[in-house]
Amino acid sequence: MRAWAVVAAKQPLQEIELPTPEPTGKQVLLEVTHAGVCHSDIHIWEGEWDLGSRGKMRLSERGVVLPLAMGHEIVGRVVKWGPDAEGQGLAVGQTRIVFPWVGCGTCARCRAEDDNMCVQGKALGVFQNGGYATHVLAPQPRHLVDPGDLDPALAATYACSGITVFSAINKVMPLPADTPIVLVGAGGLGLQAIAVLKAMGHRRIVSVDISAEKLAAAREAGATDTLEATGDDVTKRLVALCGGPVEAIIDLVNGSATARICFDALTKGGRLVQVGLFGGELTVPLPVMAMRALTVQGSYVGSPKELRALVAMAQGGRLPAIPITREPMRNADAALQRLIAGKVTGRIVLTAEAA
CATH class of the missing domain: 3.90.180.10 (Medium-chain alcohol dehydrogenases, catalytic domain)
Structure with missing residues (x-):
């Protein structure tokens, strides 16, 4: 062959x-x-x-x-x-x-x-x-x-990409259809995740990326909100866009910078599902994990x-x-x-x- x-x-x-x-x-x-x-x-x-x-x-x-x-x-x-x-x-x-x-x-x-x-x-x-x-x-x-x-x-x-996002989405479900689900990364995985969420009937899909071109593709695919992740205040702008701290974030990039943004944006009881393999690490304050009942979970294909x-x-x-x-x-x-x-x-x- x-x-x-x-x-x-x-x-x-x-x-x-x-x-x-x-x-x-x-x-x-x-x-x-x-x-x-x-x-x-x-x-x-x-x-x-x-x-x-x-x-x-x-x-x-x-x-x-x-x-x-x-x-x-x-x-x-x-x-x-x-x-x-x-x-x-x-x-x-x-x-x-x-x-x-x-x-x-x-x-x-x-x-x-x-x-x-x-x-x-x-x-x-x-x-x-x-x-x-x-x-x-x-x-x-x-x-x-x-x-x-x-x-x-x-x-x-x-x-x-299909089963990767399908499996990750299932780890944050069920959620009310109008609860924001944040997707970090608007490449192949991000667009696939938007498609799956729409097929599930979810109505509030927030796409985050550093590329304006990819965010435009995310909007065309059905993202209801997009955020360009440039500058030092990304977490603040993400929380404001979602109307408050976030219940569910799926990090399809999963590098040191995106993981930090995601973790800091979580609400009490919030869930961060880490999918991407960009590289790096995340240091978390352990008392905050317990006091806010946060979940940080990996998802592999x-x-x-x-x-x-x-x-x-x-x-x-x-x-x-x-x-x-x-x-x-x-x-x-x-x-x-x-x-x-x-x-x-x-x-x-x-x-x-x-x-």
């Missing part, structure tokens, strides 16, 4: 040949038709995450081996499967979304379909070759979801159950589409560089030549 792979950290992606995997057991081989370019791919390409005072987490020390075909937002066509997958509804040529956040497959969390919480994560596009390739191997048929009537390019984004629920919600156009820019797979490196430069609204989705 061909892959557009990371061969060295921070170096251009290279088109290389790799052995096409032969499925065994319950594995399913798919021909990739669409692969989203996600912000997390930047960190994988860089080879490290910023953990604040804990220093850098180098992916080579966590089991990531190069060359690696990144890409965890994948749609493909079923090609073949292992003998243990017989009788599970597979047919050659089926179009399927591939759930990428796979684990060991045998622990209690994997058996409960909370694969994303497995401590032995083996995510596609991170620890195994993913969608920046002509083929990808799914561990089991249950990791495949029928996109139904969805545009496959849009459906691909649901495997990461989502589960196969959440992907199926999200796709069901999206059927029939009930979930507004985010902006999608299609690029041929051969342009993977250029697409990644555009994302690094902050020049992407919504999502770039790489497509196979015949897709």
Whole structure:
């Protein structure tokens, strides 16, 4: 198979040949038709995450081996499967979304379909070759979801940005429809979160970003309020915009600066859900945590159950589409560089030549 792979950290992606995997057991081989370019791919390409005072987490020390075909937002066509997958509804040529956040497959969390919480994560596009390739191997048929009537390019984004925001939103729900929910970041995740909230019937959606262009896209997507997060008084202006301290904030950037703004804006009993992987750390006053009964909670992607629920919600156009820019797979490196430069609204989705 061909892959557009990371061969060295921070170096251009290279088109290389790799052995096409032969499925065994319950594995399913798919021909990739669409692969989203996600912000997390930047960190994988860089080879490290910023953990604040804990220093850098180098992916080579966590089991990531190069060359690696990144890409965890994948749609493909079923090609073949292992003998243990017989009788599970597979047919050659089926179009399927591939759930990428796979684990060991045998622990209690994997058996409960909370694969994303497995401590032995083996995510596609991170620890195994993913969608920046002509083929990808799914561990089991249950990791495949029928996109139904969805545009496959849009459906691909649901495997990461979609279930990531869906899972995070569910951590602050239920809330009255007119209670402000603040979304920090108006990139691909932010626009996806607006779409999900609108589909849920939520009416007060506040989008925060440093880019006027991205805030304009957020308003077009359905944000009721926007705030440009420049200057030293962002928290004060955010609280004023929301009519008082905030009950629910989802930080899709999650860097030191945004986390501080979010924490300081919370009301008594308020909840901050941290999603992004920008880097840094947050120091919190412990007595305030208790006296104001605050919750600061991380949220890591989502589960196969959440992907199926999200796709069901999206059927029939009930979930507004985010902006999608299609690029041929051969342009993977250029697409990644555009994302690094902050020049992407919504999502770039790489497509196979015949897709």
